[in-house]
Amino acid sequence: MRKPRTFEDVIAKIERRIADDGLTVGDRLPGERQLAEELQVGRSSVREALRVLETLGVVSSQAGRGPDAGAVLTSRPESALADLLRLHLGTASLSLGEVIATRLMIEQWAVQHVDAPEGLEIMRAALEEMERAGDARSFVDHDVTFHLGVALLSGNRLLSATMRALRQTIHAYSVAAVEAAGRTDVLMADHWRIYELVAARDGHGAAQAVADHLGHAYPSLSVPPAP
Amino acid sequence: MRKPRTFEDVIAKIERRIADDGLTVGDRLPGERQLAEELQVGRSSVREALRVLETLGVVSSQAGRGPDAGAVLTSRPESALADLLRLHLGTASLSLGEVIATRLMIEQWAVQHVDAPEGLEIMRAALEEMERAGDARSFVDHDVTFHLGVALLSGNRLLSATMRALRQTIHAYSVAAVEAAGRTDVLMADHWRIYELVAARDGHGAAQAVADHLGHAYPSLSVPPAP
DNA sequence: TTCAAAGTATGGTCTGACCATAGTATGGTC
DNA sequence: GACCATACTATGGTCAGACCATACTTTGAA
Secondary structure, three states: OOOOOHHHHHHHHHHHHHHHHOOOOOOEOOOHHHHHHHHOOOHHHHHHHHHHHHHOOOEEEEOOOOOOOEEEEOOOHHHHHHHHHHHHHHOOOOOHHHHHHHHHHHHHHHHHOOOOOOHHHHHHHHHHHHHHOOOHHHHHHHHHHHHHHHHHOOOOHHHHHHHHHHHHHOHHHHHHHHHHHOOOHHHHHHHHHHHHHHHOOOHHHHHHHHHHHHHHHOOOOOOOOOO | OOOOOHHHHHHHHHHHHHHHOOOOOOOEOOOHHHHHHHHOOOHHHHHHHHHHHHHOOOEEEEOOOOOOOEEEEOOOHHHHHHHHHHHHHHOOOOOHHHHHHHHHHHHHHHHHOOOOOOHHHHHHHHHHHHHHOOOHHHHHHHHHHHHHHHHHOOOOHHHHHHHHHHHHHOHHHHHHHHHHHOOOHHHHHHHHHHHHHHHOOOHHHHHHHHHHHHHHHOOOOOOOOOO
16 A cells, blocks of 8 residues: 555645535635645645646636636546546547447437437427538537537536547547538438437437447448447 | 648658658657657657657657657557547536446446456456455556556457546545445455356346446446347 | 827746655665 | 675655635736
8 A cells, every 4th residue: 555645635635625615616715825735735735736626627727816816626527538538549548430330329318318308409400500611620619519419418527528528539630520521411411310309309319320420430440320 | 721830730740750761669769859850840749749649559658868768659559549538528528427338338248258268367466456455445456457458358459548547537536436335345346247148148137237337337327228 | 089108017037945755875784 | 605684766655835826806007
C-alpha cells in the first residue's frame, strides 16, 4: 500500500466537503490560498487537486473577482470522457472500431428504452437543419445533434454524456467520411427512417435502422447486426 | 475564445510527442525538470500537465531511479472512469439507477456480440469461486470477476474498462445488497443460467437472463426489460 | 449621474529550495 | 572473488514566496 500523496488527500477532503455540505452545481469552493491554509498544505498541492477535479469535470476555475470567480462546481463529464477517448486512441490502447461499436450499442439501447420523448423534438429539428446544410462540416454538426437526441431518448445522463464524447472523438473522421462519400441522400434516408420508427415507438425496427445506418456511415468497419 | 493555459499547452505537446514518436505503453517520458527546460516553462506547469494525464490513466508516475522511475505511459482508463462516476454520483449529477441501467446495457450487448469467447473461462472460474465464498464481500468480489468476464466477451476494451469502473463504483452497494438478502441461491442460479446460455451461444436468451438477474440483484430499481 | 481610474481578490506561473524514494556505485569484509 | 552495508544520485513530491493576468469593486472626478 502506497502512501497517499498530499494532493490526493486534498481531493478526498474536498470531496468530503462537497458531500457533507451538500454542495451542488453552481456552488463555490474557497480560494486556493484559503484552502491551502485550512488544510495545512502548500498551495501547489491544492492546485494539483483542483486540476484533477477540473479534468474530471467536477469543478471549473475562473480568475478574477466576483460570484463567478474561483473554483465553481460544475458537471461536465463529457469533456473528461472525450479527453479519455482521445488520449487512449492516441496510445493505441483503444481502436476506432471499438468506439463506433459502443456508439451503436448506446443508440440501439436508447431507441429501445425511450424514457424522455423530448429527444424526438431535437432529432426532428436536426433533420431539418441537415436538409439545409451546405457542406460536410455543417452536415456533420447537425448529424451530431441528431444522434445526441437519440441518446437523450434514454433519459440516462451517463449515456448522453458518453455519446457527446464519442461524437467529439470521431468528429474529424465523420467529416472525412461524408466528404469521401460525396452524397448525403442515403444518410438522410437513414435518419428519417430512424426518426419515424422511434416516433412510432417501434423500438426493434429503430434498432435495426440504427445498425443499417452505421453500416452506411462507416462502410469500412464491419458493424455486427443484432441477432 | 479563452487563452490556453500553460499546462494545457504542455499537455498538447506531450500528446504530440507521444503520437510523433509512436510511444506506447511502457515507454518513458523525460523527467519533469528536463521537460520544463525543453518546453521553456516552469516545472509546476509540467507537473499539472502530468497530473491531468495521470488522472486520465495515460501516464503513471513513480519516484526513485531506474527503468521504472519517472512518468511511464500506461493504459488505465478504468480508474479515470471510476473516479468520474464516483464524483458525479457525489454531486448528484448522476444517479445509481443510471449507472445500473448502463451496466445492463453493456452486459446485454456483450452476450449478444460474443467476439472473445475466452471470457467464458473467466466466468466459469468465477462461478466456482462464488460457490466457495464464505461471506458477502468475497461473494461480491468473484461476482465482479464474473460480470467482468461477461464484458470481456464483447472483445471491446472500452466496454471492459467501463464495466470495471461501474462495478468499482457500486461495490459497496452490491455488498450491502447481498448482505441484506441473506441468501445467494437465487443469484447463483441466475449466474449459472447466464453462463450456460452464453456457452450455448443463445444471445437472446442470455440477454433476458441478464435482465432477470439485475432485477433480482437490485429489486428496488425498476430495470426495464428489453421489448 | 456617469464613467474613468485605482484598488483588490482571484487564478496562473515561475523560481528555488528541500524532502522522500529507490536504484546504483563504492568499498570494506569475509 | 563473493557478499553486503554504506554513500551517492536522479527522480518525483512538497512548500514558500514572489510576481503577473484577469475581472470585479470601489472611488472620485467631471
